[in-house]
Amino acid sequence: MDQVELITALEELAEKPAFKKENFRAFAFDLLQSLDMPKAALTKLKQTIASEPVDTPLLWKKQLAIQYADTENLSIALDNQKQVFAKSKQRPRFFLASDGENLRGYDSYKDILIDIPLTKLAEEFRFFLPLIGIEQYEALSDNIADIRATTRIKKFYHEILVTNSDWISIEGQSAQHHLNLFIMRMLFCFFAEDTGIFQKHPFTATVIELSAPDGKNTTEIIAKLFQAMALPDKSPEKRGLPIWARDFEYVNGGLFKEMTPVPQFSKSALRFFKDCGDYNWKEINPDIFGSMMQVIADPELRGNNGMHYTSVPNIMKLLHPLFLQSLEEQLQQARNLPDNAQKEKALNVLLKRLHNIHIFDPACGSGNFLITAYRQLRELEWEIWKDLKKLVKQFELPLSGIKLDHFFGLEIADFAAQTAWLSLWIAEYQMNAKSSEIFSVPFPALPLRESGQIQCQNSLTIDWGAFCKLFSDEASEKIKNPEIPEFYIVGNPPFHGSTYQSIEQKNDLKQIFAPHLKNYKNLDYVACWFLKTAQLLEIVPDVVRGAAFVSTNSICQGEQVALLWPLILKQNIEIGFAYPSFKWRNNASHNAGVTCIIVGLRPKSKLASRIFKENGTTTKSIQVKHISPYLTDADSNIIVQRRSKPISKLPLMIYGNKPTDGGHLMLSFEERQNMVQEYPQAKVLIRRIYGSQEFIRGCERYCLWIPDQDLPLASSIPPIAERLEQVKQFRLQSPAQQTREQSEFPNRFSQIKQNDQDAFIIPRVSSEKRRYLSIGLVGAGNIINDRAFAIFNPPDYLFAVLSSRLHLLWLDAVGGRMRTDFSYSNSIVYNTFPLPHLTSEQQEALADAAAEILEARESYPAKTIAELYDPDRMKQEFPDLLAAHQHTDEILEDIYQEYIKMDHPFADDSERLKVLFDLYDKMIKAEQKAKTRIDHKKTIKNKQ
Known part of the structure; x- marks a missing residue:
């Protein structure tokens, strides 16, 4: 479900009459269905609640609770729900109460309260968005008109799909292209009749008046109207059209140039068409017009819980430093000139530069980067015109020199490419209309000029230079085209x-x-564009x-x-x-x-x-x-390149032990307790195991650790023998030959690194929110699995180094990511970390600092690492732990500053990183120089 479908469902529910207490359950079940509660869960809820009193809260586990309450008791009902579910594992996020006419609701995560008449249910759709999986939603400028328009178009589009399913299945991509173009034309017509572009006749009324009630002749009517819009007003072909068609203006611009089939209509399709035409398209937010429409026909976007578009503020982060800032500075320099003649000359130079800027988006989607760039350049043009108007007495406002054919886009999705084309033209129309308002000079709406250079192609398989006309027609010579002095590539x-x-x-x-x-296969797809x-x-x-x-x-x-x-x-x-x-x-x-x-x-x-x-x-x-x-x-x-050994001569960090066991060697706390209680002799075969989650979240897990000499004992214990057989069968089913071979030794982990010494545990994945990398000390006899790294028998001072802010910054800069979390690597993070040579005194100071950190942790025995290092809690609840880390940072940073002869403390993290990278560079060069000397000595020795 997406937000368009949610609004539709809530609107239908809001239109139903108020209910009485005895009808509350019917309303509640309808609401839960509108919120996309799984059918199986809804059926089970109906069965379990059937015999309960009517005012018993209905619970959608972990999601929502709703109950009936009298008007004066709505607030009390919510408070009661919070108390009832306060300690429940199924505690819901949302609490609702209704009296049949009003609804009071509370979002316990965001601390948001609503109190509305049920008739306004759809207007509060944002409140319910988390229930359909849209957690971080930014409203489309809070403009519900955008979504209502999308709802209507989506219904119309769906009905057209159903009515023309045979045609689409037979013609395939060709039919889909024609359908996409048809929708684009319809959107243009709806927009044109509501914005005054069509001045003679209303498009929707013409179609409805001439169509039969069943819509059977609507296809021919629309085809004639599209043909009229493709023909110049005085052409012989246009004079041959019916009078109701030939009065429609010549549109051109490429939108109606291609004569394509118009899909068949049904009675329902005609009704949905009228719903679209009756809507006022003036209210649509122009910034998202194209991308909002893309969700209508793009199956992938429809499945992604909502409309997708790149917001203007994000686009400006890219466009402004790329070229807009330079243009603004040039404008300001022109304005600061003392002489009017110089100002006029400088402004005209800037205007010429502006008119020669070309923008190319090689993955343009629905065209938002191109549209935003176009608008920004037009607004700068207005500023120059205003200045020239003040300087030149007989200044005549010219047509804009910022042409749509200076904007190039490639997009692999046909509908998106069509959308980008139309969106660019609408942007031009709106900017022309605004120019008319500012300068009181009319800009003709029709006929359309050719729009941007948008093509539906895979941009990674074509020559960009040829597509953007950067070279002459003689491609072999690749002579630069002197008429394109300034070209920029942008996109997402x-x-x-x-x-x-x-x-x-x-x-x-x-x-x-x-x-x-x-080894290019490890690259992200976006690397191709770079x-x-x-x-x-x-x-x-x-x-x-x-x-x-x-x-x-x-x-x-x-x-x-x-x-x-x-x-x-x-x-x-x-x-x-x-x-x-x-x-x-x-x-x-x-x-x-x-x-x-x-x-x-x-x-x-x-x-x-x-x-x-x-x-x-x-x-x-x-x-x-x-x-x-x-x-x-x-x-x-x-x-920074991967290394097999630490550059700073530190002890080796290795992966933990890898089980490859299908989970059969693993035991929960309860499973371990039950096994030891029934078979006390099994205790020597069980050890506690730690991975990233076990260490950070405090999860208590165990594993079977069975040396070969203890295999007879393990085989004599039935539940262990059964688990070993399951491990064997799991490995035998593996496609990897090495794993199948290891089925002969089901008692062993597939990769064993353990050496029964104390070890540091370093999580492979940890939260990006933490200010420090949380490492731990694991005693001998415990097992570290392959979801973490281990350093066995480590020096004490190293705990402080790895726990430092400097080390986390290095991880952040050179390490990878697992989604947004830190992904640690021994070869790319630890082995490359540039640590100066430490004196014995420095090592002792760091070891003492490490002890402070561990002592601070131990003073909170009931708290997990996740809780202790929660950035929102650390300062308030665990100040001694924060102080211990800060003391460690001071000691280590003093060591770095002394080593590089730095005469001031680090100003910020940027300076810290600069020092780390410079030191890494210095150490790499020294290592290479030493290797060269060794190689040189070997060469001389071999010659002798």
């Missing part, structure tokens, strides 16, 4: 990590990277001035940096600006938790670079000389 390409790529996407990745890279962009920047750097993409942060973390960025940077490219990791904010539920970056590329230059950082609602930028592929301030393009 699809992300898709290697696990989630389709076969087609994997083939795209192969085509782009196989000529350059062997490499193609860098290659184009290298070919025509004086034409393509820059590019910027929104991306997942994974391409600037972990192993992907070493795979992707050497290929980009060797193209004589640099990072001109960047937004390091920030939470992506739009209204699509499936994107709500995505952590993104923005990376701006440009040909190498002497210009300063900028790093933007968000802090709540504010954004701060810092100017730096150079931005590394990790999006940090660094002196060079340092790329």
